[in-house]
Amino acid sequence: MTPRGATAGVLPLLLATALWSLPPTWGGNILVYPLDGSHWLNMNILLKELHERGHAISVVRSSSSWYISEDAPHYTTITVPVSTACSLEDPQYMASFLKRNLELRTHQRSLSSFIALQREAIALLDGAHRASARLARRVLEDQELVGRLKASRFDMMLTDPGFAGGVVVGRYLGLPLVLNVRWITNGEGHFAIAPSPLSYVPTLGSLVSDRMSFVDKLKNALHYGISQYVDHVTVRPLYRSLCDDFLDPSANIYSLIQGADLWLMRVDFVFEFPRPTMPNVVYIGGFQCKPSNPLSAELEAFVQSSGDHGVVIMSLGSLLGSLLPETSEVVAAAFARLPQKVVWRHLGPRPSTLGNNTLIVDWLPQNDLLGHPRTRAFVTHGGTNGVYEAIYHGVPMLGLPLIFDQFDNMVRLEARGVAKVLDVTRLDADSFAEALRELLDEKQNYKRNMVKMSGLHHDQPIKPLDLAVFWSEFVMRHKGASHLRTESYMMPWYSYHSLDVMLFLLCVLGALLTGFFTCCKVLLRLLAGKRKLKQS
Known part of the structure; x- marks a missing residue:
């Protein structure tokens, strides 16, 4: 016979399981601004699951899109005409890019080869970000389209910030912003929102683990410097005119990304190295995985x-x-x-x-x-x-x-x-x-x-895909998740690192020391004067 207390403990668990398995009693309205290629493959899995739970989904795509189909049973499309495809959407361009990279790595092992490889990567990113900014501008300049988007009364914007056109559009429409993310415009996403000590948190391209020698730390710092160069010299200027024309001129694309309500981070710490994080980061690494089907x-x-x-x-x-x-x-x-x-x-x-x-x-x-x-x-x-x-x-x-x-x-x-x-x-x-x-x-x-x-x-209590759906619905239910988001990104860099506080404390310490030594000097003079009087 089962003890009464044990039964009472099991019933809430069974009820919670039953409720989770039921479809939602309401359907949200989601605007999706994805990236093409492999990024779309995992985004589409999340969209299918959201559709299964009764949500209406509208996907913004360019007319040159390679992977994002214009007709799909689980979403409607908003196709924006473009004259040229993004370089990352062009298989031939990517094949030539790969060939150039392999040739550089094969025939040269020098500083000049390293610089050439970095220039190749930055040139590719420059072209892709230009295409992203151009597509976002086409959306925002189309007053009829903007009117339709506003009239649709979306509950949430879901976007991938690897290229940030969707972030600008979401901010312009005033929608709660959820990111399906691992990479942002200049590197790994955590670096934008969480403390990331370079002593044990590897940065993109450094090829080091979290156990770094002194040389590894130098490499890590070098590649962090490269990411900062990409951010300030390549990325931010490309989105500058968008921010000036459609948003607050004081904003920049990096701070707009930092201000997202929720980060669905495609990371699992069985794979990623441990590192500091923030409460508005939800880990969904491997959410696209599923049991295998029979082969042909x-x-x-x-x-x-x-x-x-x-x-x-x-x-x-x-x-x-x-x-x-x-x-x-x-x-x-x-x-x-x-x-x-x-x-x-x-x-x-x-x-x-x-x-x-x-x-x-x-x-x-x-x-x-x-x-x-x-x-x-x-x-x-x-x-x-x-x-x-x-x-x-x-x-x-x-x-x-x-x-x-x-x-x-x-x-x-x-x-x-x-x-x-x-x-x-x-x-x-x-x-x-x-x-x-x-x-x-x-x-x-x-x-x-x-x-x-x-x-x-x-060995997880909730499957990563279910976790992604729950938190997406959470943002829609509560019109955002600002209570989970730190406002530190709005602080100037010197305030974020408490340099102003340290400067103030140094000034106070300097004033105290100056006062102390001044007092000592005065006392010494007084003592010296008394000695002279006694001697006379």
Whole structure:
């Protein structure tokens, strides 16, 4: 017989579970201003869930959008005509950008190469931010469109602040602002809102862990300086005219981002290094992950043919489909030496060194393959979506980082003992095959470490996607979340760092010391005068 007290304790839990599973009794009206490419892939998952819970969703997209469909069952679109596509929405541009980066890294190992790589990245960001500001201006200058947006009486703006046009539009419309974020306009999102000591919080591009030597700290400070240069010299001026024309001229795009009501941070601390945070940051890392579905009959037959050796998967993500031809030849030759079967998403010319154990495809069901019991390893460029899917399914990784945050992602995984990392510009068949053999060797503990990491990721009281939906609805219900947001971003830098207080205290201390020494000097003079009188 169950004790009465135990029953009383279980009933509220069952009631809360039942209430959470019910659809909402009201439907919010959400304006979404997303980014294209891989950022849209995870944003769209959140939108589908919000739609399932009864919310109406309107998505702003450019007419050149690559991923964001104009027709979808779970949202309506507001298409803004543009004459040219953003560079990040152009696969050919990104392929040429990758090629230039690999060539610089292959043929040069010097300060000039480092500077050239930084200039390439800044030029890409400059073009993308220009396109973002241009699109936002088209929206705000269209009085008919602005009138429709205001008449729609949206409850919330959901945007990705990697490029900040959506932040400006949301501020102009006066909407509560929720960010689906990991990166902002000049780097990692936490640096904009939370204390971020450079002694143990790595910044984008530094390629260091949270355990830094003195040299690592110098590198971290250097890359933080680069991010500040990007922010003040490249980013802020591009949005300056938008702020002047449509918002407060004293505002800047960085402070507008800092003033968001809620940050849905695509981070889980099983992956990210521990660091200070703020109460309006909600962690939803891996929210896009889900159980695997059955494979197609043809693909399932290929995977099953691997026997006990299992399968290795390789994919470079949605934006970067292939490596340079000579590098692909090396990869294919290394795969041919393995006893495992290989499924490789490859869009370039078919390598001449390809083995019979390797299946090349234009597209693969990455999540479903990662969740298959015969999958043994994942060769990846280190994109965030793929990394979290591998963590979710417990698959160790071999990283071939190519651009942007992929290097930093792999540093974190390597520090956790769940991945190996190779330099794609120094790749040869021997080193690649040996790295895979080490990764697949159970004695090396990569699989064991990854299973433990996956268990930590799954051991949460609320699923990350449910958490994202709850807090989005919270902002709509309460017309914002200003009680969770610090107003420190409105303080001048000298006040934020208490330099004014320190200066005042130094002045007081200086005055006290001056007074003390003056008194001492006067006393000494008086004593000296008395001695002279006695002597006379």
